[in-house]
Amino acid sequence: MHKSSRKIVAEVQVHSGLKYPHRLSLYDQPPTEDITIEEFETCAIDRLRVLSEIESCYARNRPFDELKEITHSQSEKHIPLDHNSATTKDRDGQRRKDNTGHFVLRLAFCRSEDLRRRFVKAETTLFRVRYMNTTISERREFHKSGDFDWTLVEVEERKKYASELKLVPDASPEDQYLKVRWTRVPDLVEKRRVLLKDGWAYVPSRELSSIVFQEFQTRLERALAMTAKALPWMDEDTRLEPILANLSQGFIAGVGSEWGANESTGEEIRAEMVDELAHKHFPMCMRNLQENLKRNHKLKHFGRLQYGLFLKALGLSIDEAMVFWRKSFTGYNDDEFNKKYKYNIRHLYGLEGRRANYPAKSCQQILMNDQPGAEDSHGCPYRHFSADNLQTALLSMYSPQGLTEADLPEIMGTVKAEAFHVACTRVFEITHTTQNVAKGDGIGSGETVTHPNQYAAASRALERASGDGDTVMR
Known part of the structure; x- marks a missing residue:
């Protein structure tokens, strides 16, 4: 037997005991093991983080080489799949998670033709990148197992x-x-x-490879159509329906950032620093809230909730928060302020009521929950402003940081495509060119914005790295 042939046979023998023997998969076998609700959600969210970045790459017209690099790096971070030669790694555990996440997202994205189309495109891209990063021997074994009918x-x-x-x-x-x-x-x-x-x-x-990619896409399209027909029975499970509904919003809002679990960056800020920080480092949603607060000396309930939790995670302590809100609400005397707002502010910090430690709202929560009315100032400007108002606001807020009218068509194009977090990311890039941020860099490593505090933290970090530091710190 030829030496290379003996090597392939040896690899197959070593890995034939795996429940998931192949790094690549056509996902024709759903998971049969018992899984917890937490695992059900976690596997799907980690996979959705990767698919959401793929969708963002398409929205930004990235070259395929860049898309491939970003997809690979995000996969390694969230859903790694080691090669068969990595005998010291839990390959079955990795592949089980990969398989589970895929099938959970099928349930979430089979609900409409548009969701199915976007899911198929992202999944096929992920499969293509993995295929290109797979060894020749692994591809051969995968081809033998896939019933490709050629x-x-x-x-x-x-x-x-x-x-x-x-x-x-x-x-x-x-x-x-x-x-x-x-x-x-x-x-x-x-x-x-x-x-x-x-x-x-x-x-x-x-x-x-073209046959393989087309076969993957065709099978997935057919499977999603079948899943959609079988979906009504899922409505009876009140535990899963909210999870699936939340996952299906992932392409519009991005996946909720891990920032949502953090209460603070660890660096305290003072009340008098907020306004300058807002002009230098805040995303548009928080800039809008700060400017409305300065202009009207008040914010309605959901505006205070959105902004208050953001400032809390930014590093504003409860004592400084009391100072900030008291100075901002100039139309009230101390007694009126204490009666109307003190309890609610303390509640945000977990000092009243249920004493829960509330996290700051992610982009997904801001985009999808508590939709603003005509007189509200909370929400996401990229989604909730009219096109004319959005363009006017962008130029008003970010012209001093380098945004011009020439940038608006690209930003508005992503807004029209409902890639709101991609539009926010592009504004970040444009307004940080002096810190050597180029188009495609995102907030770091090509990632898109998925949390307002993530945006602010990245902006402040860039300024510190450039040697300027926050002027408000002097």
Whole structure:
């Protein structure tokens, strides 16, 4: 036996005991193990973090090489899948999580044609990146297990069509060919990279990946349609329905950042620092709340809730919060302020009522919950402002930091596509060019904004790294 063949056989023997023997998967077998509600949600959220970044890459028209790099780095962070050679790693555990997360998100994203389309596009991209980062031996074993229903073209048939096969781009006499129905490789047909004969496509083996990618996409589309038909019974489970409804919003709002679990960055700020910090470092939602507060000397309930929790996570202590809100609410005497607002402020800090330690609201919560009315100032400007008001506000708030009218078409394009967190991320990049932030850098490592405190922390960190420091700290 050839040395390389012995190596492949040895790998298969070593890993044949795995429940999930392949790093790649067509997801044709749903998980059968018992899982907790917490695991159900965690597996899906971690996977959605990766898919959401893929969606953001498409919204920003990133080149495929950049998309591939970001997808790989996000996968390594949230849903790593080690190669079969990594015998010291829990490969079955990784693949179990991957499989579970995929099937949970099927339940969340099968609910409408638009969600299914976006889910298929992101999942197919993730599969494609993984396929390209998989070893040749692992691909071979995956191909054998996938029931791809292709036929290897024998020598006699290749001789019969030799003159026509020579016309296939980059053709070589040594090429092997696979024969499939032409409908399974529409991308290759469009590019004229195959020979068509009587409804069959003769595909060079070097183009085999196109068959695999198309098969993955076709099977997933079919599976989502079937899942949608079977979904009504899920409405009876009151534990799962809220989780699935929340997950299905992931492409619009991004995935709730881990910032949501943090109460503070660990750096305290004072009441008199807030206004200058707002002009230098706050995302538009919080800039809008600060400017409304300065102009009207009051905020309605949901505005105080959104802004108060943000400032708390930013590092504003309860004592400084009392000073800040008291100075801002100039239309009240001390007694009126204490009666109307003191209890609510202390409640946000877990000092009254249930004494819960409330986290700051993520972009997803701001976008999807407590929709603002005509006289409210909370919410997300990218979603809740009219197009004209949004453009006017962007120029008013961020022109001093370098945003110009020439930037508006790109920002408004992402808003129109309902990629609101992508629009916010692009504003961050534009307003931080003096700190060497380029288009595509996001708030770091290409990531998009998913939490207002994440935006503010990244902005302040860039200023400190540039040597300027917060001027309000002097």
